[in-house]
Amino acid sequence: MAANISSNPGIYLHIPFCQKKCPYCDFYSVVDSEYRDHFVDDILKEIALIAGSVKQKAPFDTIYFGGGTPSLLTVREIETILIALYHTFSFSATVEITLEANPGTIDLPRLKAYRQTGINRLSLGIQSFINRELQFLGRIHDRQEAIQAIEMARQAGFRNLSLDLIFALPGQSKNDWLENLRMALSFHPEHLSAYNLIFEQGTPFFNRMKAGKIIPKNPDDEARFFEATVEYLREAGFLPYEISNYARNEQFISRHNYKYWTHTPYLGLGPAAHSYWDEERRGNVRSVKQYHQMVQNRRLPRVFSERIDAHTREFEHIFLGLRTYNGIDLAMFEQQFRHSFLNRYETIITPLLDHNLAEQKRDHFRLTQKGLFISDEILSQFWADPHV
Amino acid sequence: MQQQYIRNFCIIAHIDHGKSTLADRLLEQTHTISQRELKDQVLDDMDLERERGITIKSHAIRMHYKARDGHEYIFNLIDTPGHVDFSYEVSRSLAAAEGALLVVDAAQGIEAQTISNLYMAIENDLQIIPVINKIDLPSAQIDVVTHQIVELLGCGEEEILLVSGKTGQGVDALLEAIIRHIPPPQGDPDGKLQALIFDSIFDPYRGAISYIRIFNGRLNKNDSIRFFNTRRSFLAEEIGILKLKREAVNQLTAGEVGYLVSGAKNVQDTRVGDTVTHAKDGADQPLPGYKEVKPMVFSGLYPVVTEDFENLREALDKLALNDSALTYEPETSKALGFGFRVGFLGLLHMEIVHERLEREFDLSIINTVPNVVFKINLTNGRTVEIDNPADFPDPVTIVSIEEPYIFAQIITPPEYIGAIMKLSTEKRAIFKTTEYIDPSRADMQFFFPLSEVIFDFYDKLKSVTRGYASFDYEFDQYRESKMIKLDILINGEPLDALSTIVHIDKAYEMGQRLCRHLKELIPRQMFEVIIQAAIGTKIISRQTVKALRKNVTAKCYGGDISRKRKLLEKQKEGKKRMKQVGRVNIPQQAFLAVLSMETDKK
Numbered sequence: 001m002a003a004n005i006s007s008n009p010g011i012y013l014h015i016p017f018c019q020k021k022c023p024y025c026d027f028y029s030v031v032d033s034e035y036r037d038h039f040v041d042d043i044l045k046e047i048a049l050i051a052g053s054v055k056q057k058a059p060f061d062t063i064y065f066g067g068g069t070p071s072l073l074t075v076r077e078i079e080t081i082l083i084a085l086y087h088t089f090s091f092s093a094t095v096e097i098t099l100e101a102n103p104g105t106i107d108l109p110r111l112k113a114y115r116q117t118g119i120n121r122l123s124l125g126i127q128s129f130i131n132r133e134l135q136f137l138g139r140i141h142d143r144q145e146a147i148q149a150i151e152m153a154r155q156a157g158f159r160n161l162s163l164d165l166i167f168a169l170p171g172q173s174k175n176d177w178l179e180n181l182r183m184a185l186s187f188h189p190e191h192l193s194a195y196n197l198i199f200e201q202g203t204p205f206f207n208r209m210k211a212g213k214i215i216p217k218n219p220d221d222e223a224r225f226f227e228a229t230v231e232y233l234r235e236a237g238f239l240p241y242e243i244s245n246y247a248r249n250e251q252f253i254s255r256h257n258y259k260y261w262t263h264t265p266y267l268g269l270g271p272a273a274h275s276y277w278d279e280e281r282r283g284n285v286r287s288v289k290q291y292h293q294m295v296q297n298r299r300l301p302r303v304f305s306e307r308i309d310a311h312t313r314e315f316e317h318i319f320l321g322l323r324t325y326n327g328i329d330l331a332m333f334e335q336q337f338r339h340s341f342l343n344r345y346e347t348i349i350t351p352l353l354d355h356n357l358a359e360q361k362r363d364h365f366r367l368t369q370k371g372l373f374i375s376d377e378i379l380s381q382f383w384a385d386p387h388v
Numbered sequence: 389m390q391q392q393y394i395r396n397f398c399i400i401a402h403i404d405h406g407k408s409t410l411a412d413r414l415l416e417q418t419h420t421i422s423q424r425e426l427k428d429q430v431l432d433d434m435d436l437e438r439e440r441g442i443t444i445k446s447h448a449i450r451m452h453y454k455a456r457d458g459h460e461y462i463f464n465l466i467d468t469p470g471h472v473d474f475s476y477e478v479s480r481s482l483a484a485a486e487g488a489l490l491v492v493d494a495a496q497g498i499e500a501q502t503i504s505n506l507y508m509a510i511e512n513d514l515q516i517i518p519v520i521n522k523i524d525l526p527s528a529q530i531d532v533v534t535h536q537i538v539e540l541l542g543c544g545e546e547e548i549l550l551v552s553g554k555t556g557q558g559v560d561a562l563l564e565a566i567i568r569h570i571p572p573p574q575g576d577p578d579g580k581l582q583a584l585i586f587d588s589i590f591d592p593y594r595g596a597i598s599y600i601r602i603f604n605g606r607l608n609k610n611d612s613i614r615f616f617n618t619r620r621s622f623l624a625e626e627i628g629i630l631k632l633k634r635e636a637v638n639q640l641t642a643g644e645v646g647y648l649v650s651g652a653k654n655v656q657d658t659r660v661g662d663t664v665t666h667a668k669d670g671a672d673q674p675l676p677g678y679k680e681v682k683p684m685v686f687s688g689l690y691p692v693v694t695e696d697f698e699n700l701r702e703a704l705d706k707l708a709l710n711d712s713a714l715t716y717e718p719e720t721s722k723a724l725g726f727g728f729r730v731g732f733l734g735l736l737h738m739e740i741v742h743e744r745l746e747r748e749f750d751l752s753i754i755n756t757v758p759n760v761v762f763k764i765n766l767t768n769g770r771t772v773e774i775d776n777p778a779d780f781p782d783p784v785t786i787v788s789i790e791e792p793y794i795f796a797q798i799i800t801p802p803e804y805i806g807a808i809m810k811l812s813t814e815k816r817a818i819f820k821t822t823e824y825i826d827p828s829r830a831d832m833q834f835f836f837p838l839s840e841v842i843f844d845f846y847d848k849l850k851s852v853t854r855g856y857a858s859f860d861y862e863f864d865q866y867r868e869s870k871m872i873k874l875d876i877l878i879n880g881e882p883l884d885a886l887s888t889i890v891h892i893d894k895a896y897e898m899g900q901r902l903c904r905h906l907k908e909l910i911p912r913q914m915f916e917v918i919i920q921a922a923i924g925t926k927i928i929s930r931q932t933v934k935a936l937r938k939n940v941t942a943k944c945y946g947g948d949i950s951r952k953r954k955l956l957e958k959q960k961e962g963k964k965r966m967k968q969v970g971r972v973n974i975p976q977q978a979f980l981a982v983l984s985m986e987t988d989k990k
Contacts, residue, residue: 220937260945351915377914377959
């Protein structure tokens with residue numbers, strides 16, 4: 001049973017529409033947009049615009065509809081997009097197609113139809129099974145709808161189901177959280193994402209925190225939630241394969257998301273979508289209106305691009321790789337960067353190993369669970385200012 | 389220039405008693421400066437001085453005043469620095485004058501600093517004109533302050549002038565009083581040249597510029613001159629008088645105040661208090677009162693970034709051009725690497741130097757715990773002076789230790805006498821006397837160990853007296869004390885830069901407080917940090933900074949990567965402000981923990 005990890009490129013589509021904005025979320029999305037009806041046409045335009053410049057070395061093997069709320073797209077719209085992609089690029093026969101869905105936006109027939117389009121992985125934004133918490137998070141669904149969504153997903157034939165949960169909410173007890181985990185596991189999902197609530201700058205939650213109206217949990221408590229999560233899911237047989245992600249087994253690792261952490265190229269389509277392609281990080285305009293205008297005028301909707309030099313790439317490789325259970329493949333590292341990871345970073349690594357914050361397993365260097373919890377503290381050390 | 393039409397004087401005042409405003413008013417009324425040119429407090433021109441509201445270095449300015457007797461007089465107002473750290477410079481400014489205006493705030497009354505400067509002025513035989521300033525204030529207590537002054541000077545009430553620097557009220561009368569009461573200079577214009585350097589500044593284009601007062605003889609442009617104490621000879625390249633700007637002249641004669649550009653490259657060669665005479669046929673004796681200013685407080689200065697050592701040296705070289713009191717020599721710390729042991733006049737001087745290094749030279753500096761110079765008598769009969777705890781000898785070789793004491797004067801409303809006595813006892817002071825200046829002011833005198841005064845004494849005094857007490861001191865003598873070295877260990881390793889020499893009775897409490905405070909200052913990091921205080925091999929206190937348990941970005945997907953990378957880079961930059969000692973990152977302020985301990989109440 002091979003791990004669901006590949007070095008083929010992937011495609012990400014950002015669907016920037018929501019029925020209602022959640023106050024903690026900092027992903028780009030809009031409500032009631034006049035550009036909603038043009039959206040699929042705009043995406044097709046963008047696909048056509050980039051088609052010529054995308055030289056594929058290998059077929060794409062993932063398509064990921066993220067958001068926003070991708071489940072606001074109709075089945076027809078999804079079909080249209082997929083067809084355009086298939087016509088334009090080459091894909092592997094076993095392409096993994098993920099759709100993020102909001103439990104408050106779906107019903108059984110719709111899920112069945114989604115499944116028919118070829119979507120083979122569903123990621124449900126459950127967040128919590130406790131109504132009080134769902135309300136606090138500003139979600140449009142309740143516990144009952146969350147449960148129904150999962151059951152319907154199964155009935156619709158989704159064999160690769162992921163559930164998103166959020167923990168360390170203010171006032172949440174450890175038991176509340178473990179109860180959420182227990183509920184989630186009762187549906188035997190193939191994959192779980194468990195996110196520590198973050199107060200992202202610019203979100204209503206952030207402002208409320210600054211105003212003293214929400215008091216976040218202290219980091220020590222958050223660490224305890226983190227530990228409890230890992231422990232609980234491990235015991236249930238799950239593999240913690242990234243800081244916030246758990247798979248029933250290696251086969252159910254999110255093939256698409258894993259690309260982000262292994263420097264594998266991906267193309268991002270839609271407003272605010274990012275790409276990593278030809279050693280460049282690129283970003284699309286964070287506005288549905290401008291996105292629409294640009295693609296309609298046959299202009300690339302790109303507003304950000306950054307060439308990743310060898311030095312930066314090495315740092316990225318390290319800080320992304322060390323988020324994962326595989327850590328850094330030492331042989332691959334040496335082959336790519338022409339020096340030994342262990343030698344180059346010895347002064348950083350030795351104390352990490354001494355204090356059980358990292359470990360070396362066979363040909364891999366990785367952070368331990370304890371190390372992962374303080375990974376920002378650890379990873380920043382690997383940045384060496386190239387000008388010094 | 390006829391000396392009978394010259395008046396040289398200073399202003400003695402406590403900080404905030406309106407010295408600068410009054411000086412501005414004098415300049416304005418004598419048409420030395422127009423209203424338009426009048427920036428607030430013209431005489432203070434360094435940024436830092438402005439911010440701190442104090443005059444660090446003295447300056448002088450010449451005014452022409454047409455008096456009621458029909459004659460035109462020349463007034464030289466010699467400004468004085470306003471902080472105890474710079475008391476020698478004050479004394480030389482006073483020595484350059486024949487009279488002083490004693491300026492007292494009508495609402496605040498007399499303060500310790502005023503009194504000590506007043507005594508200094510009296511010692512220099514200056515004629516004193518008492519002035520009550522700020523009489524326009526609603527809170528003015530003219531009667532009370534008048535009484536204080538009468539008690540202090542033994543003058544008549546009618547001799548006291550009432551003025552307001554703000555409104556200009558009484559300033560005319562003051563100008564006339566200066567002529568009437570302050571004697572003209574008495575030097576011999578035909579005698580051998582003796583000129584007192586009462587201040588020296590460094591100008592990047594001209595080198596050292598000395599402010600001088602000619603006591604005897606004449607100084608001509610291009611004369612060959614000699615400085616008595618540094619024994620160096622120069623040429624009087626340019627001489628002149630001090631108006632709002634420097635104005636070159638060809639001759640300065642006895643009684644005049646002016647400046648001298650001699651080609652000296654730095655103020656070490658043109659020391660305050662030194663006497664200038666002619667290289668040939670010069671005076672036999674210097675003017676009295678020269679003292680080499682000795683630093684009282686020593687501290688290590690280290691660059692946070694090791695590579696900045698040479699930059700720090702250059703910066704200190706540059707500061708020293710303008711600051712003859714600054715001494716420094718390279719030293720090495722096990723924990724901090726290469727740096728300098730720097731001598732300061734006092735804590736304010738230390739803070740100013742630190743701030744200038746960071747601000748003007750863009751350096752990140754670690755300032756280690758300041759200490760005084762101890763004299764240690766050894767079993768082999770020798771005495772060593774140490775200015776660095778790292779040099780503290782093996783205790784078994786020590787017979788006795790002497791530490792510097794100061795004579796301190798505290799002026800306070802009587803209700804705080806009890807609190808001051810208590811504080812002074814805590815600070816190991818020897819009480820001398822308490823005298824009442826008047827029913828509302830007591831003059832308390834003590835001998836303090838200087839080492840106690842440099843740590844938080846001033847702030848504590850302010851807090852126990854709600855700011856009403858004022859404090860002044862001068863070096864007294866060395867006295868024997870039971871001192872020991874207190875070490876701080878970080879994860880079991882002594883951090884030499886945090887060692888202090890403390891009195892045996894205080895070591896235990898100090899160790900505990902220091903550990904507690906360091907625990908607050910050192911951020912949690914990847915590993916547990918154990919902070920211990922030790923005397924010799926005996927651990928007397930221990931605190932733990934628990935390991936950081938959580939610092940992680942939960943989400944990192946396609947669009948987050950560039951942003952996340954930049955955040956990590958920034959985080960690393962932030963760490964650069966800290967000094968890595970072994971595996972522990974220690975923030976700059978932790979090295980001065982001893983000074984900020986008061987915020988950490990039990």
